[in-house]
Amino acid sequence: MKAIVNVYLKQGVLDPQGKAAHHALGSLGFKGINDVRIGKQIVLDVDSSTTPDMIKEMCETLLANTVIEDYDFELKP
């Protein structure tokens, strides 16, 4: 089973990398981009006994810093 965890800076917390990419896309002539946020995806290969609560605990303990980051995840068979 795979757990796909996405971690990104909270809305309202300035994302310098997203801002730089946004600016670069604009410079390249791409139009209609309202915002760019850069996050990271962490893919865990886990036993089938792994529960969403266990993944949540991993996120809160290590994978995300909840002072500045939000996360979401999905478990895939």
Added chain:
Amino acid sequence: MNVAILRFPGTNCEFDTQYAFEKLGHTTQIIWHNDKTLPDNVDLVVVPGGFSYGDYLRSGSIARFAPVMQEVSKFAANGGKVLGICNGFQILTEANLLPGALKRNTNLHFISKYQHLKVVSTDNTFLKKCKKDEVLHIPIAHADGNYYVDDENLAKMKANGQVLLKYCDENGNEDSINGSVEAIAGICNETKNVFGLMPHPERAIEMLLGSDDGVKMLKGFEN
């Protein structure tokens, strides 16, 4: 004073820190991250700068779970003095020993230069030998020094004198060179025994290298 200096894989400022404290006449010991105890007679624990665990995941996020950090948390909870410099500051925020977090610099650059700093609060061990509003000149060298804390906690920190240092120009005008909230460069915890700053006072201890402003900061820990 007995100073314990932690060393994680990737730490690179432990010897500078050792040199600085020994030059000031103190006894130092470098403590390996896997150690499960701190020496009995430690007066100050320093978490030095570097790139612990390669800054993987987030700066400081892996180091905070090293065995020695459990001991540092206990030491701090009992009122022991802890100083985190640069990556050490990042580790202490990740360990929840200090409020807030450190993000990537707004300009995305690794900033390495001498920087002016304004002393905001001297009502604490660390900066008691400095004067309020004094402008210090201390090297900085970081990519993730953009301090963030939410408004509610920032208000509490300000009311309690926990904001210690701000980036500024040579005249003391605040200048958030890396995007930090209110140009914050250094803070302490609520009980004022855990300190963290991005600048490197241990690199400013002799005029030969451009500044000795770090001496009065490090000397603050002497009784």
